Amino acid sequence: MKEMKIGNITFTLFNEDEICLEDPNSFLETVFSSASETIVFSEKNFHQKFYDLKSGFAGEILQKITNYKLRMIVLGDFSQYDSKSFRDFIYESNQNGRVIFVSDLETGLQLLK
Template sequence: MESEHTQNWEELETKKGTIAILNDPQVQIPDANSFLELLFSAAQDTIVLSKLNFPDSFYELKTGIAGEILQKLSNYKRRMIVLGDFSGIESKSLNDFLYECNKNGKIVFTDRLENAIDLLKEIH
């Protein structure tokens, strides 16, 4: 799977380091194992994905998919930005989850790359 995804990454130098941006909205990440394969196909420690790369079940916290993926990021000391419109979310638990992620700064959910880079924190 690595060779399949490698050509889809674009690297961008930022004030918080080089990030890898996935330029393929068709890529779907159905589970933590698929995410891990994609994560390791990027040459950088910080990846940028689209909200659309994740299935709806990712955003339903009770499925556990988001938790598993965030655990992989923590275990391997990586950061992730998810770009998309999160303003219309009605679920309090999902809003709280996104708020805490953004506050922590290792995983950031926002609509603009510039905002996300400002929210990123160092990996320890």
């Protein structure tokens, strides 16, 4: 975990080897270990069920982000997920600006709202 500031955005960057987010409770424990409202994870930090929308895990995480007024960037290569519903989920999330799925941090910070 590394607290960082770029421009006027303060965020916490989690190393992909540090954690595996397997459920909403592990997500909240991790998020609240940080002082920042903006958190950055690697796609590898999330259990594979996060990327299967039928599991409900991603929806639960987005609900927590909304409830606690957080912002999240997930860094990775999302082209490997061929589900149309997941691609739509990424598109809608990126448009909203509170949860961003991108390959690089700079782009993610620019898309935050």
